[in-house]
Amino acid sequence: xxxxxxxxxxxxxxxxxxxxxxxxxxxxxxxxxxxxxxxxxxxxxxxxxxxxxxxxxxxxxxxxxxxxxxxxxxxxxxxxxxxxxxxxxxxxxxxxxxxxxxxxxxxxxxxxxxxxxxxxxxxxxxxxxxxxxxxxxxxxxxxxxxxxxxxxxxxxxxxxxxxxxxxxxxxxxxxxxxxxxxxxxxxxxxxxxxxxxxxxxxxxxxxxxxxxxxxxxxxxxxxxxxxxxxxxxxxxxxxxxxxxxxxxxxxxxxxxxxxxxxxxxxxxxxxxxxxxxxxxxxxxxxxxxxxxxxxxxxxxxxxxxxxxxxxxxxxxxxxxxxxxxxxxxxxxxxx
Numbered sequence: 264x265x266x267x268x269x270x271x272x273x274x275x276x277x278x279x280x281x282x283x284x285x286x287x288x289x290x291x292x293x294x295x296x297x298x299x300x301x302x303x304x305x306x307x308x309x310x311x312x313x314x315x316x317x318x319x320x321x322x323x324x325x326x327x328x329x330x331x332x333x334x335x336x337x338x339x340x341x342x343x344x345x346x347x348x349x350x351x352x353x354x355x356x357x358x359x360x361x362x363x364x365x366x367x368x369x370x371x372x373x374x375x376x377x378x379x380x381x382x383x384x385x386x387x388x389x390x391x392x393x394x395x396x397x398x399x400x401x402x403x404x405x406x407x408x409x410x411x412x413x414x415x416x417x418x419x420x421x422x423x424x425x426x427x428x429x430x431x432x433x434x435x436x437x438x439x440x441x442x443x444x445x446x447x448x449x450x451x452x453x454x455x456x457x458x459x460x461x462x463x464x465x466x467x468x469x470x471x472x473x474x475x476x477x478x479x480x481x482x483x484x485x486x487x488x489x490x491x492x493x494x495x496x497x498x499x500x501x502x503x504x505x506x507x508x509x510x511x512x513x514x515x516x517x518x519x520x521x522x523x524x525x526x527x528x529x530x531x532x533x534x535x536x537x538x539x540x541x542x543x544x545x546x547x548x549x550x551x552x553x554x555x556x557x558x559x560x561x562x563x564x565x566x567x568x569x570x571x572x573x574x575x576x577x578x579x580x581x582x583x584x585x586x587x588x589x590x591x592x593x594x595x596x597x598x
Contacts, residue, residue, distance in 0.1 A: 268349040268405040270312040271342050272397075274298035275335065276322040277356025279393045281385030291385040293323035293356060301354065304386065305394045305401075312349075312405040324356025324363075324381075329480050329576070332366040337474055339367070343375050350376040350404040354397065357381040357430055357438060360416065364425030365570050368414045369577060372468035376409040379416045379425060383438050392419065392436050399450045412447070412461040422448035422457070426464035429567065431543065442544050443565055465594040470577045481579040483507035483572040487541055488518055497525040507575045508534055511541040511568040516552030523553055530557035535579065535588060539563035539571045548596060559585055564595030 274280060276294030280301060283291035298316035302308055319338055320331060335353065342348050355363055364379050371377065380400035382393040400417040403409050414425030419437040424447050432438040441447070448457040484505050486496040496510075508529060512518045516538040518526065530536045536559060538552045539545075547562040563571040571592075578588045 268312040269347050270314055270401055270404050271348050271351045272298055272302065272314060272316045272354065272401075273335070273338065273342070273351060274301070274316065274318040274354045275320055275324070275327070275331075275356070277324045277354065277358075277360075277381050278385055279354050279356070279380070279382040279396070280321065282387045283385050286387060286389035291387070293385075294321040296386045298354070301386065301393065301397060305398050308398060308401055311398070311401050314401070322356070324358040324360065327356070327359050327363065329366060329573070332363050333370075333474060335363070336367055336370045339371060339373065339377060340474065343373050343377070348375070350378070350409065352378045352380060352397070352400045352404050355379050355381050357383065361428050361430055361439075362569055362573055364414050364416055364428050365573055368426040368464050368467055369470045369574070370468070370473050371414060372471050373414075374411050376404045376412065377414045377425075378404045378409075379414065379428075381418065383432075383434065383436050395420075402450060402453075403448075403455060406455050408455065408457055412457075413463045413467055415447070417450075420450045421446040422450070422455075424462045424464070426467075427462075429543070442567075443546075466574075466591065469591075470581060473577060473580060478580060480576045481506045483509060483576045483579070485509045485511060485568045485572050487511045487568075488513055488522070492522070493519055494521045494525050497522060497529060505534055506579050507572070508536045509563070509568050509572045509575065510536060510538045512538055512547070512552065514540060514542060514551070515545060516540055516547035516562055518553045520553075523555055526560065527555050527557045530555065530559040534559075535575060535585070536560045537563050537571045537575050537592065539566060539568040541568070543567070546596070561589050561592050562596070564592055566592070566595050 282295035427441040
C-alpha cells in the first residue's frame with residue numbers, strides 16, 4: 264500500500280486566517296483563525312495527505328519583515344529535513360507574500376515542495392476563497408511532480424514560481440500573476456497540470472548562509488518617481504546613511520536630468536543604487552535607463568522595486584562588491 268504523503272501546514276496569519284463581524288462585512292481582522300480551524304473548514308483535505316499543523320506567528324502580513332521571513336526559512340529547514348515530511352504549505356497574508364516567496368527562494372535549498380498560499384477574502388466571508396486555495400495548495404504539495412520546482416505560490420487554481428509571483432490586485436480572487444511569463448501550472452478539478460520543466464530562479468539558494476546569522480538586514484530605501492518630481496525624491500536623502508537605494512523610475516528606468524546628478528552623487532558616496540521601474544511589467548536595462556556617471560549604479564532587469572530592494576539588501580549583508588552585485592542583477596536581464 265502506498266504511503267500517504269505527509270504535508271506540514273505552517274500558519275503565519277494573514278487574510279486567509281481573517282475574521283469579519285459578518286459574512287458580507289468588508290472590514291475584518293487578520294490572523295484570527297487557527298491553522299487547525301482552517302484545515303477543518305476544507306472538506307476532503309485529509310484524503311489528499313496526512314496533515315499536521317503549527318503556527319509560527321499570527322500576523323497581518325503588513326507587519327511581517329525579513330526577521331520573520333528568516334525565522335520561517337529556518338523552520339522550513341528543520342521540517343523539510345525530517346524524512347517523514349514530504350512538503351510544506353505556508354499560509355501567508357497577501358500584502359507581503361511576494362517578498363516572502365522571493366526571500367525563501369533566495370535562501371532556501373529544498374528539493375521538497377514549499378507552497379505559499381493566501382486568500383483575498385477572510386475565512387468568514389460569504390464566498391471565502393481560503394478553503395479552495397488551501398485545498399489546491401495541499402494537492403500540489405502532495406503530488407510527487409511538485410518536487411524540485413522551488414518555492415511556489417498557489418492562488419485561484421494558478422501555480423506560480425515563487426520568484427516570479429507579483430500581486431496585481433487588492434480585491435480580485437486571481438490577485439497574483441507571474442512576471443515574466445505566466446503560471447507554471449494549473450489545477451483543473453482534481454487534476455494537476457504542470458507546464459514544462461522546473462522554472463527555477465537563477466539565484467535559488469544563493470544566500471543560504473544568511474540563515475546562519477542573526478544580523479538585521481541592511482536597510483535599502485525605495486524612492487518612487489512621479490511627474491514633476493524634479494530632484495525632490497533625493498533632496499532629503501542626501502547625507503542618509505542608507506547603504507542601498509532603489510530608484511523606481513519611469514518606463515525602462517528613466518529619470519529627470521536634475522535627479523540624475525543626485526543619483527550619481529549618492530552612488531559615488533558609497534550607497535549602492537539599483538534602478539528599477541514604477542511600471543508593473545518592465546525590464547530595466549543599461550541601454551533603457553537614464554545613464555548615470557557612477558560604477559555603483561545597476562539596472563534591475565526584470566525585478567520590480569520591492570524585489571530589487573530585497574536582493575540588494577541580501578547582497579550588502581553578504582558584503583558583495585560592486586562587480587558581484589552587478590552580476591547578481593545581470594542574470595535577470597535575460598530570463
